[in-house]
Amino acid sequence: MSYRLILFMLILLLILLLSCASGQFSDLKPNAEPSTVWINNSTYAYSTNSDAGRDDRSIIRPILLYNTTDDVAFACGFFSNPSFDAFLLAVFALYTDPNITYMSYAQVVWSANRDRLVQSNSLLDFHADGDLILRDADGSTVWSTNTSGRGVVGVSITQSGNLVLFDKRNTIVWQSFEHPTDTWVLGQTLKERQRLISNTSTVNWTRGLYRLTLLSDGVYAYVGFTDPQIYHKLYLDKVNGSIYAMYTNGTLDFFAINSTDHVRLRTVNLPFASSIQFMRLESDGHLRIYERTAVGWKSIYDVMSDKRWYPSRPSPCNNPTVCGEYGICDYGMCSCPLPVDGYLKPLNDRKLYQGCSLVTPLSCQSIQNHRLVVVPNVSYFIDPDNTEPTIKGIDENNCTQACLENCSCKAVLFAKYYDNYCYLLSQIFTMAVNEGDSSTVYIKVQVNKEAQMKVSVGGLLAIIAGGLIFLLIAVIILQRKKRDMEEEDDELDKLLTGLPTRFSFEELKQATEQFTKKLGQGGFGSVYEGQIGDQRVAVKLLDGVGQGKKEFLAEVETIGSIHHINLVRLIGFCVEKSNRLLVYEYMSNGSLDKWIFNKSQDNSLDWPTRRRIFADTARGLCYLHEDCRYRIAHLDIKPHNILLNDKFEAKISDFGLAKLIDRDQSQVMTRLRGTPGYLAPEWLTSIITEKVDIYSFGVVVLETIFGRRNLDYSQPEENFHLLQLIQDKIKSGGLTEMIDQSHLELDFEDVILMIHLAGCCIQSDSNRRPSMSTVVKILEGAATVETDLQEVFDVAPIAIREAVHLDASTPPSATQVSGPRQGKRRRPSSHLQIQTPHAPSYLPPVPRMALRLVLFFLLLLLLLSATATAAETVASDVARIAGGATPTCDGLVGECAGDGEEDDLEGEEETRRYLYGYAGSRGRARFISYDALKRDRVPCDRRGNSYYNCQRSGRANPYRRGCTVITHCARMLH
Structure with missing residues (x-):
């Protein structure tokens, strides 16, 4: 056979194949008549593959198609994601050409059976009586338009992607626009009380947490199932009559229908569409606009990021599930509330954005073991302007008690608004760090009493033995210290003769009426009003004095000798054991x-x-x-x-x-x-x-x-x-x-x-x-x-x-009569704390030495017994995290995590997310970046904390957000 003959035959074969492909798709029509059945199988004539804008290849089997002039068509048919072998009956937008020789980049804009997918060999039956019925492969009815007997003569897919059933007068009997799922296309109208409901995820089409609903006074975005919570709202003027919203090119228009006319209530400007465009409520709660581009469908705008929707929520923590349930978001970093007594834990240690869970699930059978713990310095997305409280006008104690008495209540939000607002939440989503917020969040936890008191006999005996030894040593040391102090008092009285009046602690305690009239918090201590004779005085009770008695008295002598009309006069002092007090003249108008x-x-x-x-x-x-x-x-x-x-x-x-x-x-x-x-x-x-x-x-x-x-x-x-x-x-x-x-x-x-x-x-x-x-x-x-x-x-x-940051870690010099001043201003923790009343700041008179030591020993035993189980849990957790490695804080930061921990991470990208998203004991990331794991040497202090130098990033204060780095050392040494 000659070369020319072979070439001719190959060209002829290629032409025949192209003709077949062209014929395969060009036969698709936008409408069909009753008594038509479409079978969903691999041999169906209009089956093809499409990547649907993703790396995988989704399967589309179109049965109706309307081709537009800009190479984008709307089709109705069967759609499958390769993550599972099941199909949607859907309307989808896809790329094609005028002759419909290919199809690609399909995007679902409506579906009939998102909560009940069908298998291969299912069928769509356009019955002779006008009903459109979807049946699964076993013959069971999955979905129907319920339009039998209503004169339906045809079904059609329109230019805007609306699937309609119509009668002989071309009047619409049923349309998919009346039953929206998660997508809003150009030209579609959303009526009052209609709603969009998100998918569970990008590969799970069942109904998700988020829904967008049009009501008479605005567009509301909710999160949650049984008791939805409002997280966004677009306000509209409330009018008589029903309202609707129209999505047109470049705008979102809201109208009210009264008896005579359609009144425009509001217009929201959107990006102008150069091609087919649609708006989708996605599984993360965002309302994004997608548009066709040369390389697929691209998100071009997030509608809810517009300040007209919700101007007060900060980004990137403006989403109720950005850190999952019970999670805390701090400028995009996720963490769990500190697991006090093991109440809370992350769902996935390497993917903290998935949220947290209770270690012991709540049980209505043991409601007496429920407890509320406060999460300080956080805010919750509920806005009192949008959401009516569960209970209004009650105090905080009654609000929390109401939650403890209600088994369905999982958390409490108490907000001081125009009145006291009490929200009892059946589901708790992401909280955001906000130190200035006036609201308080409580989480309900289950207390396992048996586990708390559980301690081994051997451990208890060891504690008792150690306590007895400690008690014996303490008695010897205290007796020797008491003798030395008495000798020192005698020597100082002889050496220092120019001291001001010396008072006993008991005298000043009575003068201040048990330290009850507090004037304020001064440097190094609290100041109380007192009365000595007929003179009003100010008594300063010093905290944390680190100098010796001799140095203190020498400095009091020096300052007591200073007299000037414009210097506050030192009247007297007290130095007994660890108590240091200064007595000043009283200044009635306080500080400047x-x-x-x-x-x-x-x-x-x-x-x-x-x-x-x-x-x-x-x-x-x-x-x-x-x-x-x-x-x-x-x-x-x-x-x-x-x-x-x-x-x-x-x-x-x-x-x-x-x-x-x-x-x-x-x-x-x-x-x-x-x-x-x-x-x-x-x-x-x-x-x-x-x-x-x-x-x-x-x-x-x-x-x-x-x-x-x-x-x-x-x-x-x-x-x-x-x-x-x-x-x-x-x-x-x-x-x-x-x-x-x-x-x-x-x-x-x-x-x-x-x-x-x-x-x-x-x-x-x-x-x-x-x-x-x-x-x-x-x-x-x-x-x-x-x-x-x-x-x-x-x-x-x-x-x-x-x-400049003050250093309060070193002891004060002899000239510091008021003790160490607070240097670094500690940032409030954004983690879980149990509220307890503050103890008095003064030290009461010392009772008998023996009684004091016995009480101390009993308290020590109770503390060690109660924490024995928790210590075992922490040790186990440390061993699991560290992989058995000894923590080393002198080398690379990564060494604190233990050898070989990063071997399980799937690539650099997941390692970045794991390291950046991980929250340690203070809710901060372990490492600044993936590169820091290999490069930076971060020293740990004696408590195991390591602070990253933020000067290079322009933030001078290491306690400001994003600048504190807690390594594994914090978990192992705390």
């Missing part, structure tokens, strides 16, 4: 901060009073700096430490951080201390002089003039820093607008003079700041101040206000 930061008219100060406070404070500092035997740097000047008497005369208090400087010293080195916002730049070098007080004084003057704090995170981000804001206002000429004008008798010329004085005090170069004696002269009018505000505030040290 409550007068300048409180916007109430009743608490505002007029300008002459503020001016006098500046002068009093300056005289007090001048005395400390220049008129004492030592130069004394206060180191913590701020409004909280400036107290006012009944005549509003200012006096400086709280010498807890004071530093004594010899006259022959120009500067000293000391560790960082003080309050962020008032720290001078030289603190960064730890080499300071008394000029740091002058810087702080300048900040106080500015705060008093402008009526706000230097660091105020309640302001918009661009207004956090007062000095930066002043700098911007000077440049724009709007400085006077910032001045606190609580009283109209302001002398603006004098105010500007004070701003100039403050500008001199806050200069970065400490040598250019005036001395306090010069400041006093300026305030008294005996000297002038000349400074260029533009120049001063252009170089104002902004960074130190937020970048």
Whole structure:
């Protein structure tokens, strides 16, 4: 056979094959008549494969098809996902050509049997009486239009994707648009009380958690089955008559039907469609718009991300199931509430976004063992504006009790809105970290009493033996310590002769009426009002004093010798065992901060009073700096430490951080201390002089003039820093607008003079700041101040206000009479805590030593017994997580997880998600990224926590969101 003959035959064969393929699809019509049956099998003439926009290949078997002019058609037929061998009767949009020679990228927009799929060899019967019936392979009826006897003469798929049954007058008898599933196509109308219901997942077509419903006053998005909860709402004006919504090209229009006309209520603008477009309520609760592109169907817009729907929910935690049931979302990271006593656990340790579950399921047979535990610093998506409470107007205790008495209640949301709103929830979805939220969330858990009290006999004997040994050692140590303290008291009384009045603890306890009249929380302790004789006093009960008795008394002697009208006078003290108390004169008007930061008219100060406070404070500092035997740097000047008497005369208090400087010293080195916002730049070098007080004084003057704090995170981000804001206002000429004008008798010329004085005090170069004696002269009018505000505030040290974090981990020096100040401000935990009342902050008088030790021993036994089972569980969990490896915090972070743990992860992408999504004991990710696992060396402190350095990311505070990294060390060492 010649070469040309072979080539001719091959070309002829190819033409015949193409003709057959063209004929196969071109025979599809958009309509059909009754008495037609379509069988769903592999030999059916119109079967083909389609990838449906995914990597797999879904099977489509079209029976009706309407081809549009833009290469996209709507078809009705059987549709199957290869994840399972079952079929939907569906309407789907797909790609094709004018001759219908191929089909691809099918997307289901409506289905008849999403909750009951059919098998191969099922059939669709268009019965002669006009009923369209879907039967499974076994002959059972799965679905029907129920239109028999209604004059149906045909079925058709329309250009917009609507499956309709019509009569001989072409009147629609039944249509799929009247029975929406999860999709809304262009041209489709959604009537009042009609709804979209999401699929369970992308591969599970059964009805899911989410539904979107059109009601008379808006479009509501719900989540949940038996007791749906509103998570989104688009408001509409409520009118008489029914309403409907029309999805058109570029808009979503809402209309009301009254007796005479259709009234447009609202229009929501959407992306303009260049091809076929549809809107789908998806399994994650989002309402996304899809459009045809050259490479498949693409999501082009998320309708619910529009602020008109829900402006208050933050992203990416704006979805009720983003972290599953019981989960906590913190800027996209998922975690479970801390498993107190083993109440909660993740469904999947490597996929925390799937949510959490109760370790012991709730049982209505043992309701007496139910307990509510609070999840602090979180918010829940329910909005009181949208959702009526279960119970209204009751207090929090009665609200939680109502849940405990209702077995179907799984959680409580208590919100203080216009009234007390109590929500009893039968299902709890994702909570979001929100430290400023006024609502409280409780979770109901099952307490297993038997498991809590279970302890082995051998373990109990070991505890008793260890406790007895500990008791014996404690008695010996305490007796020896008591003897040493008595000897030390005798020696100190002889050495220190210049002390103020010494009081006993019992005297001060009676003077303060058992420490009941609390005035406030000062530096290092609480302050209580008291009465000694006919004199009112303020008694400061110091917390956590770390210095010895000798050092404390020596410092009290030094401070007690300082006397000035503008310094709070130390009247006396108490030092008994571990108790340290200071007795000060009483200042009836409290501290300056409550007068300048409180916007109430009743608490505002007029300008002459503020001016006098500046002068009093300056005289007090001048005395400390220049008129004492030592130069004394206060180191913590701020409004909280400036107290006012009944005549509003200012006096400086709280010498807890004071530093004594010899006259022959120009500067000293000391560790960082003080309050962020008032720290001078030289603190960064730890080499300071008394000029740091002058810087702080300048900040106080500015705060008093402008009526706000230097660091105020309640302001918009661009207004956090007062000095930066002043700098911007000077440049724009709007400085006077910032001045606190609580009283109209302001002398603006004098105010500007004070701003100039403050500008001199806050200069970065400490040598250019005036001395306090010069400041006093300026305030008294005996000297002038000349400074260029533009120049001063252009170089104002902004960074130190937020970048400095105080270190409270080291013991205080001998000059710190008030004990260690709180340094780093701990961020509140976003995990589960059981609320308990706070114990009194003072130590009661010590009873007999033997009774005290016996009580301590009994409490120790109860604690160890109750936690024995929990300890075994933790040990087991640690062994499982660590894979038996010894935790090492000196090497790569990954070593803390144990050798070989990452071997089970399926590829780099899942490893990234696992590491980034994992929440440790504080609800933070183990590692910043996948690369950090291999690269970063993160040291662990003695508690097992490792803090990632956030300076590089622009966040100076490591306790702000996203900056704390908890490694496996935290789980193993806590």
